[in-house]
Amino acid sequence: MLLIRRKNGRPGSARLFATAARRYWLDVFPAARSQQRRLLQRAEAIPDPLLRADALSSHRAKGSNSEGLAALAVLAPPERRAPIARSLVGYQLMLDYLDGVSERASEDPLANGLQLHHAFAVALDPDAAHEDYYALAPAREDGGYLRELIATCRAPLRELPSYPAARQPLLRQARLCCESQALNHALHFTELDDEVDEWAARTASEAGLEPGFEWWELVAAAAASSLCVGALLALAATPGASEADARRVESAYFPWASGLNALLDSLVDLDEDPEGASHLRRYRSREQAAERLQTLAAGARRRVSELPDGRLHEAILAAMGALYLIHEEAWQPDRKPVSLAVFGALGPHARPSLAVHLLRRRGRGGRALFAAGRRPRGRAVN
Numbered sequence: 001m002l003l004i005r006r007k008n009g010r011p012g013s014a015r016l017f018a019t020a021a022r023r024y025w026l027d028v029f030p031a032a033r034s035q036q037r038r039l040l041q042r043a044e045a046i047p048d049p050l051l052r053a054d055a056l057s058s059h060r061a062k063g064s065n066s067e068g069l070a071a072l073a074v075l076a077p078p079e080r081r082a083p084i085a086r087s088l089v090g091y092q093l094m095l096d097y098l099d100g101v102s103e104r105a106s107e108d109p110l111a112n113g114l115q116l117h118h119a120f121a122v123a124l125d126p127d128a129a130h131e132d133y134y135a136l137a138p139a140r141e142d143g144g145y146l147r148e149l150i151a152t153c154r155a156p157l158r159e160l161p162s163y164p165a166a167r168q169p170l171l172r173q174a175r176l177c178c179e180s181q182a183l184n185h186a187l188h189f190t191e192l193d194d195e196v197d198e199w200a201a202r203t204a205s206e207a208g209l210e211p212g213f214e215w216w217e218l219v220a221a222a223a224a225s226s227l228c229v230g231a232l233l234a235l236a237a238t239p240g241a242s243e244a245d246a247r248r249v250e251s252a253y254f255p256w257a258s259g260l261n262a263l264l265d266s267l268v269d270l271d272e273d274p275e276g277a278s279h280l281r282r283y284r285s286r287e288q289a290a291e292r293l294q295t296l297a298a299g300a301r302r303r304v305s306e307l308p309d310g311r312l313h314e315a316i317l318a319a320m321g322a323l324y325l326i327h328e329e330a331w332q333p334d335r336k337p338v339s340l341a342v343f344g345a346l347g348p349h350a351r352p353s354l355a356v357h358l359l360r361r362r363g364r365g366g367r368a369l370f371a372a373g374r375r376p377r378g379r380a381v382n
Helices: 013-044 049-060 063-075 078-101 109-117 119-123 145-154 163-186 193-206 215-224 227-236 243-268 286-305 310-325 336-345 350-361 367-371
Strands: none
Touching: 013 049, 013 063, 013 078, 013 145, 013 310, 013 350, 049 063, 049 078, 063 078, 063 227, 063 310, 078 109, 078 119, 078 145, 078 163, 078 227, 109 119, 109 163, 119 145, 119 163, 163 193, 163 215, 163 227, 163 243, 193 215, 215 243, 227 243, 243 286, 243 310, 243 336, 286 310, 286 336, 310 336, 310 350
16 A cells, blocks of 8 residues: 655555545445445344334444444455445444343343343354344344344355454454443343452453453443454455464454443443443543543554554544544533543544544534644653
8 A cells, every 4th residue: 555654754644544535435335334224124124113123223323333333344455345344334233233132121131141142253253053142032023133133244254364363353352242241231230240340350361451441441341342343354354364463453452442432432422321321420530531531542542553554543543533522422511621632642533534524424523623723632641
């Protein structure tokens, strides 16, 4: 990929942003939107009204999530971008759909959540057998919709040249997401403090993380995000990738970029989430929240920049952040310090990304940044 380089040897941001945008709009976006429309038709035909409502919500209220995850397909070779985009749309729609399904009360919320979300592992393993995902759920007649989402995600896996190298990290992320979602939703119905603490400690140890992460940054945020899966599937589509390459991608995205992804979602949904379900409210103050999200953003940016095609990873990270910062809710007075801290830490790609989202969605959120005429400075984090 030929890029304009400045005197310091790094690619010009404008040219890099244009390259990423061209790949997205020409190769990724059409495939993602086509897949969204096809799966929406399947959702509309779900027999059970409760499950149909959950599925339609994942399309109509959270459709930007699957469109955003598909953006990671720009990291794949040209001939693989459309198949990866379609696969990622299926995975994200499944995550958002099951997020709603598992919020419904059941006899054993934790077991029900684990059973439902085992679909993640099956979706990322073409050799895995289907299970009765709704075995413990109060509603189950989905007309084959969940299996269709799984099939959509699995469709390209056997043909991806480096899938064997990425398989174990992909399945590890699927397991973490399954356990995280199950624990997070079960907390609404029962006390699980010991289980949550044990899970967070084990996950931090397995990932080789230094002390300092809050439990909710792992349980409720990083493990529940699909970003790492998107980056790993793009790597799986790249010929010659090794298991070491896959581990590097995983450790760059989890828990840094993944945690930021989920916590920015919590920032935007602060008014909607119940008191006990808001991850952002778990911080002692908005100042602490701003510091932690800035730490995650700066840590994510530094780590992804060290990957092959690191500047492109940086641009995608900034675009992900801007997707949340475009919302007016992110700029309410009590949340503005958090948004400014994240915006500054995301680097030079955040500003053009926010501009593109503003043009597309005609939102008012974030316009104060442009009116100020300068980019906020984020404190450097090592």
